[in-house]
Structures are given as C-alpha cells and as structure tokens.
Amino acid sequence: MFHIGGEFGYNRVVSDQPVIELQSVSVLYPNGIQALQDADLRVHKGEFVFLVGPSGEGKSTILKLLYREVKATEGHVLVEGHDVGRLSAVGVARLRRRLGVVFQDFRLLDYKTVRENLTFAMQVLDTPPQIIRRRVNELLDQVGLLDRRNDFPQQLSGGEQQRLCIARALINHPPILLADEPTGNLDPDTSEEIFRLLEAINLKGTTVIVATHDNAMVDRMLRRVVYMCGGRIVGDHPAGSYYQPDECPYDEAAPAASGASSEW
Amino acid sequence: MFSRLEFFITETFVSMRRHPAMAFAATICIAASLFVAGIVGLIVLNVNYATDTTLNRVRFNVYFQPEITRHEAWVAYKRILAIERVDEAQFIPKEKSPFWLKYQKNHPDTKNLLNRNPLPDSVVVKARDLEDIKALKMGMLEWEEVRSVRDTPDLIQKLINFSQAVKQSGIIIGIILIVLSLVIIHHTIELTLYARRREMFIMGLVGATPATIALPFLLEGIVYGLFGAGVALGVLAPLYRFAAQKITANFGFALLTKGSEITHGILVVLIAGVVLGFIGSVVSVLKYLRTPKSRLTNA
Ligand SMILES: Nc1ncnc2c1ncn2[C@@H]1O[C@H](COP(=O)(O)OP(=O)(O)O)[C@@H](O)[C@H]1O
Ligand SMILES: [Mg+2]
Numbered sequence: 141m142f143h144i145g146g147e148f149g150y151n152r153v154v155s156d157q158p159v160i161e162l163q164s165v166s167v168l169y170p171n172g173i174q175a176l177q178d179a180d181l182r183v184h185k186g187e188f189v190f191l192v193g194p195s196g197e198g199k200s201t202i203l204k205l206l207y208r209e210v211k212a213t214e215g216h217v218l219v220e221g222h223d224v225g226r227l228s229a230v231g232v233a234r235l236r237r238r239l240g241v242v243f244q245d246f247r248l249l250d251y252k253t254v255r256e257n258l259t260f261a262m263q264v265l266d267t268p269p270q271i272i273r274r275r276v277n278e279l280l281d282q283v284g285l286l287d288r289r290n291d292f293p294q295q296l297s298g299g300e301q302q303r304l305c306i307a308r309a310l311i312n313h314p315p316i317l318l319a320d321e322p323t324g325n326l327d328p329d330t331s332e333e334i335f336r337l338l339e340a341i342n343l344k345g346t347t348v349i350v351a352t353h354d355n356a357m358v359d360r361m362l363r364r365v366v367y368m369c370g371g372r373i374v375g376d377h378p379a380g381s382y383y384q385p386d387e388c389p390y391d392e393a394a395p396a397a398s399g400a401s402s403e404w
Numbered sequence: 405m406f407s408r409l410e411f412f413i414t415e416t417f418v419s420m421r422r423h424p425a426m427a428f429a430a431t432i433c434i435a436a437s438l439f440v441a442g443i444v445g446l447i448v449l450n451v452n453y454a455t456d457t458t459l460n461r462v463r464f465n466v467y468f469q470p471e472i473t474r475h476e477a478w479v480a481y482k483r484i485l486a487i488e489r490v491d492e493a494q495f496i497p498k499e500k501s502p503f504w505l506k507y508q509k510n511h512p513d514t515k516n517l518l519n520r521n522p523l524p525d526s527v528v529v530k531a532r533d534l535e536d537i538k539a540l541k542m543g544m545l546e547w548e549e550v551r552s553v554r555d556t557p558d559l560i561q562k563l564i565n566f567s568q569a570v571k572q573s574g575i576i577i578g579i580i581l582i583v584l585s586l587v588i589i590h591h592t593i594e595l596t597l598y599a600r601r602r603e604m605f606i607m608g609l610v611g612a613t614p615a616t617i618a619l620p621f622l623l624e625g626i627v628y629g630l631f632g633a634g635v636a637l638g639v640l641a642p643l644y645r646f647a648a649q650k651i652t653a654n655f656g657f658a659l660l661t662k663g664s665e666i667t668h669g670i671l672v673v674l675i676a677g678v679v680l681g682f683i684g685s686v687v688s689v690l691k692y693l694r695t696p697k698s699r700l701t702n703a
Contacts, residue, residue, distance in 0.1 A: 162497070207609070229613070229614045230613050230614075233608075233612060233613045233614070234611065235611070236609055236611035237610070237611030238611075241609055245664075247602060247605065247606065249602065249603065249606070251418075251422070261408075261606065261610045263408070263411045264411075264607045264610060264612040264616060265604075265611060265612060266407075266408050266612060268407065269407055280550065287675075308606075308610075311610070312610060312611070356537060395662045
C-alpha cells in the first residue's frame with residue numbers, strides 16, 4: 141500500500157495490485173497505422189490517471205484495448221488480472237460489465253429520455269425493474285439530472301449530456317471508469333464541472349482513466365499524468381506534481397497529424 | 405425473464421416504428437410470397453379433394469382379345485394383380501359383363517338374336533394413384549392378350565394434368581418468392597442493424613452478450629414473418645370464400661371450405677412466415693456480429 145498526495149488535501153490509499161496492466165503492447169491497425177508501440181502501463185485500484193498527448197497519438201487506442209474494442213497485435217493487456225486478448229465473446233461481455241466508458245460525443249439515444257437512456261443500459265443486463273428504478277434515481281441525483289429525467293438528450297446542454305453519459309457508464313457499478321476526451325466538446329467552465337464530477341466518482345473508489353488533450357485542466361487536477369506521443373508512452377508523472385508537457389521525440393514518426401486522427 | 409422478454413418486444417416495435425417503410429416492405433413481401441403459396445396450395449388441395457371424392461374413380465377396364473381362352477385370361481389377370489401400382493383388380497368374365505347382362509335384360513324374348521356372347525373377358529383395374537393410370541394403361545396395351553383399355557373420363561385426366569402443372573409451377577414460383585422474401589428481409593434487417601448500430605454499441609459496451617444483442621433483430625424478423633402471414637391469410641380467406649361461392653353457383657362443384665386440410669394450411673402459412681422471417685434475420689445478424697468491431701466504432 142502506498143499513498144498518493146494531492147494539493148487539495150486528499151491523501152488516498154490505493155492497492156499495490158494493478159487493476160490495469162499493459163505489457164509491451166503494440167497495436168497495428170489493418171490500414172498499416174502503428175497506433176501503439178511497446179507500451180507498458182500499470183494502473184492501481186483507486187487511481188485517477190490522465191492520458192495526455194496531441195491528437196492521433198494512441199490515447200483512444202489504449203482505452204479501446206481495455207474494453208476490447210481493439211486487440212493488441214503484440215503484448216498483453218490485463219484488466220483485473222485477466223488477459224483481455226484471450227476472452228471469448230461472452231468473456232468480453234463480462235469484462236465490459238467491469239468497465240464504464242464515457243465518450244466525447246456522448247453516444248446517447250436521442251429518441252429516449254434521460255431516464256430511459258439509463259434504464260436501457262440496465263435492462264439489457266436483465267436487471268429487475270425495482271432495482272433499475274432505484275439505481276436510476278440515485279445516479280440521476282448524483283450527476284444532478286434528477287429534474288431533467290423526462291427530457292430528451294437534445295434538450296440538454298453539452299455538460300448535462302456528458303453527465304448523463306457518465307451516469308450511464310456508472311449505472312452497473314463498474315469498478316473502472318474510462319473517459320475518452322470527455323470534455324472535447326465542452327467549454328472550459330463546463331469542462332471543469334465534468335472533471336470535478338469524475339474526481340468525485342474517483343473519491344468513492346472507482347479507478348478512473350481519462351484521455352484528454354485539455355492540458356490546462358490536467359494542470360489544475362494534480363493527478364497522475366501519462367504522456368503519449370507517436371504511439372508510445374513517453375512520460376509518467378506521479379500525482380501531486382504540476383504537469384509539464386514532455387518533449388515528443390517521436391514527432392516525425394507519428395503516423396498522422398492531428399487533423400487526420402479518427403476521433404470517436 | 406418476463407420483464408426481459410417484454411423489454412425486447414418493446415425494443416423490437418420501437419425499432420420497427422423507426423423505419424416504417426422497410427417494415428412495410430418486408431411484411432408485404434412475405435405476405436405476397438405466402439399469398440401465392442397459399443393459392444397454389446388451395447388449388448392442389450382442391451384438385452386432390454375433387455379427384456379423391458366426387459371423381460374417386462381411379463379405375464379403368466382392360467379388355468382381353470376375344471380369341472384367348474379363359475385360362476389365358478385368368479393368367480393375365482394374375483399378372484395385373486401382381487403389378488405394384490395396381491391397388492385392386494377384379495376379373496369380369498364375359499357372361500358377367502355389365503353390357504351382356506344389360507343386353508339380356510333388355511331382350512328377354514329374343515335370346516336367339518345373338519347366339520354367342522361377342523364380348524371378351526375383362527378386368528377392372530384400380531390404380532394406387534391417379535397419376536399412375538396413364539402408365540399402367542400404356543403398359544397393358546403392349547400385352548398380346550389385351551385388345552383395349554377403356555379410357556378414363558376426360559375430366560379426370562384434365563384435372564390430373566392441371567394439378568401437376570399447378571404443383572410444378574407452384575414449386576418454381578414458390579422458390580422464387582422464398583428467395584425474394586429472404587433477400588428483402590435480410591435487407592430490412594441490415595437496415596435495422598445499421599439504424600440501431602448505436603443501440604448495439606451501447607448494449608455491447610455495458611456488457612450484453614452477443615445473443616442478447618441479436619435477440620431484438622431476430623424477433624423483428626419473426627414479427628415480419630407473422631405479420632406477412634397474417635396479411636396473406638387475411639386477403640386469401642375472403643377471396644377464397646368468394647371464389648368457392650361463385651364456383652359452386654356456376655358449376656355446381658363444391659370446393660373444400662373446412663376440415664383439417666384447411667386448418668393445416670393456415671398453420672403451415674403461419675409457420676412458413678415465422679421461419680422465413682427468422683432465417684432472413686439470422687443471416688444478417690450473424691454476418692453483422694462477425695464483422696470486425698471497428699464497424700461499430702462510428703455508432
Ligand atoms: N480503427 C482504426 N483503424 C485504423 N487506424 C486507426 C483506427 N483508430 C485509430 N487509428 C489511427 O491510429 C492512430 C491513433 O489513434 P487514436 O488512438 O485514436 O489517437 P488519439 O486518441 O490519441 O487521438 C491515429 O493515427 C488514428 O488515425
Ligand atoms: Mg482519441
């Protein structure tokens with residue numbers, strides 16, 4: 141056990157057993173793009189980790205590896221000790237019940253209300269109706285959307301849509317939350333609000349990994365920062381220190397300029 | 405379990421409401437296929453019914469050469485009996501021939517008019533199947549003991565030909581329509597899958613199993629099949645009742661209007677609809693689940 145310090149006064153205990161581990165992982169997409177090269181990463185239970193770096197450098201690819209949207213071409217990806225590359229289709233389904241995922245573009249169902257969007261994510265897992273009702277209300281309260289529960293996503297602001305997306309990711313109590321550019325479409329004030337929400341979720345014990353290129357926010361959060369460029373992990377700053385962007389020695393090797401990256 | 409089924413059924417109908425045109429096309433296509441299949445089936449059923457009941461004479465007469473002896477005729481009769489496709493055969497000695505009996509009855513006082521019975525011995529043959537009659541007759545005409553066979557009434561032969569033609573074209577039309585239905589259902593489900601890729605993505609993301617993800621799409625195919633069958637039966641039933649009335653009124657010829665054949669027919673149409681819908685959607689869903697996950701990325 142060891143402690144992670146924070147300027148805002150949280151001293152938190154995290155387990156030394158990694159919940160997420162990348163062992164020399166490479167990803168080569170079928171179109172020939174080497175999105176990730178020889179990446180090693182260990183994330184412990186209860187940690188809050190930023191994955192930062194310019195666009196198109198492999199941040200999303202790491203998250204996709206974790207929820208098995210893509211498979212490593214080399215190396216091993218372990219989530220809670222399981223090699224996700226070896227999972228069957230049902231195994232992948234089980235893995236995903238342990239992970240909540242949040243997206244830049246929210247991916248809400250716009251013909252369903254706020255409440256129905258959450259209900260849907262529980263119904264597909266065959267949750268009994270009484271439990272669904274209780275859990276949905278609890279989460280709506282937690283993300284501050286209880287009075288918007290009968291509105292449709294189009295009636296919500298960007299920040300509210302992202303809070304709904306976060307609520308959906310958390311609905312089935314996953315111990316790990318992955319967020320891919322959660323504030324990419326939001327203004328700075330709203331971004332701050334979302335980051336504080338993610339922080340509050342982390343404080344309740346959920347391991348959180350956030351891919352972002354919002355350096356200003358990352359700077360203010362004083363959390364662990366993993367810096368990526370050219371498909372490699374080039375820096376790992378422990379929590380509590382101010383984040384200084386690293387030099388990117390692989391810039392020429394980076395396969396695509398920021399504009400060409402395939403965003404979510 | 406019930407709440408789950410209810411959820412999937414609701415999802416299925418929500419999905420269909422979101423692309424009503426395709427849902428309509430799929431339903432109509434299955435309905436058209438089953439409608440044509442239904443008409444073919446009804447014609448075949450009625451021809452069988454007619455030939456089996458009102459015209460249940462799968463019989464014909466074989467007349468021997470007048471010169472052969474009674475013994476030779478009897479041996480030939482035994483040969484007829486031994487034929488596989490012959491159901492029954494009855495030997496009619498010439499003195500028992502209905503014509504001779506009738507002649508004697510009509511001319512009781514002129515016994516000497518014909519001092520000798522000019523008729524040959526004959527055999528009444530009952531074939532196992534209407535369709536065997538022609539071949540049986542042709543075969544026996546080759547025998548040297550046989551002088552002639554009496555033709556079956558024209559109507560029966562015409563019905564047999566008609567029934568065969570209907571069956572054959574029915575099979576061909578049926579196959580074409582089944583293929584067409586499958587293609588259209590497949591296409592509809594593909595569109596559904598495309599329209600619902602975000603739902604599938606979310607279901608997969610929160611940890612639903614592939615079977616769970618596939619279920620609403622299979623249900624959707626089955627619903628199209630059932631709706632199609634319903635429409636086909638709904639159009640077919642009054643049409644048939646009307647046709648049956650007209651035919652009976654104009655030709656004095658009863659059509660099959662109730663009984664187990666009709667009940668079976670209705671069941672077959674419903675089951676065929678479900679099977680068509682199921683197969684059509686299974687093909688698309690399996691194809692979709694096997695495609696690389698990257699296709700789901702832009703959900
Ligand atoms: N499904 C894919 N197929 C092919 N190339 C991809 C795919 N996804 C991402 N890439 C490429 O891999 C590189 C890394 O992408 P990504 O992990 O999305 O970067 P980031 O999230 O850091 O912007 C980019 O060059 C991108 O174009
Ligand atoms: Mg990205």
